[in-house]
Amino acid sequence: MTAGDVIAWRCSRCGGSADGGVLHISHRDVRAAERAAKEWNATTQSKEAFDLADIFMMPALAQWQVACPACMRAHNCAGCYQIELGQCATLTALLRWQAHLYDKSWFGATNWVGFVHRVAQEHAPHETAGVW
Numbered sequence: 001m002t003a004g005d006v007i008a009w010r011c012s013r014c015g016g017s018a019d020g021g022v023l024h025i026s027h028r029d030v031r032a033a034e035r036a037a038k039e040w041n042a043t044t045q046s047k048e049a050f051d052l053a054d055i056f057m058m059p060a061l062a063q064w065q066v067a068c069p070a071c072m073r074a075h076n077c078a079g080c081y082q083i084e085l086g087q088c089a090t091l092t093a094l095l096r097w098q099a100h101l102y103d104k105s106w107f108g109a110t111n112w113v114g115f116v117h118r119v120a121q122e123h124a125p126h127e128t129a130g131v132w
């Protein structure tokens with residue numbers, strides 16, 4: 001496997017092949033994560049010291065999900081940002097999407113970086129060995 005190979009996407013919900021599906025993130029989850037981050041920032045910035053307990057209280061990020069066509073039909077985001085898997089089939093394509101998404105105000109409220117890191121590790125373990 002190399003970075004040019006097509007990623008074997010698996011559905012986050014049923015675990016099956018996600019061919020023909022989408023990568024999606026719920027607008028509702030993104031708004032909740034943005035709100036929680038704002039509150040968290042306001043609380044921690046008003047404190048003199050940042051302690052360990054604050055880290056554990058850090059708000060969760062909105063999660064990118066992979067959905068196969070069947071799970072997509074049944075899914076309940078009630079509105080989400082979607083990228084067709086055919087349009088992000090390789091790590092290079094994902095990197096191009098990252099450049100596009102980086103300009104969105106809500107990019108930082110999502111787990112994109114961790115998500116892509118995991119995809120890269122699973123897809124090309126020998127290339128990412130030792131990278132943290």
Ligand SMILES: [Zn+2]
Nearest residue numbers: 011014068071
């Ligand atoms: Zn599925």
Ligand SMILES: [Zn+2]
Nearest residue numbers: 024025077080
């Ligand atoms: Zn969705």
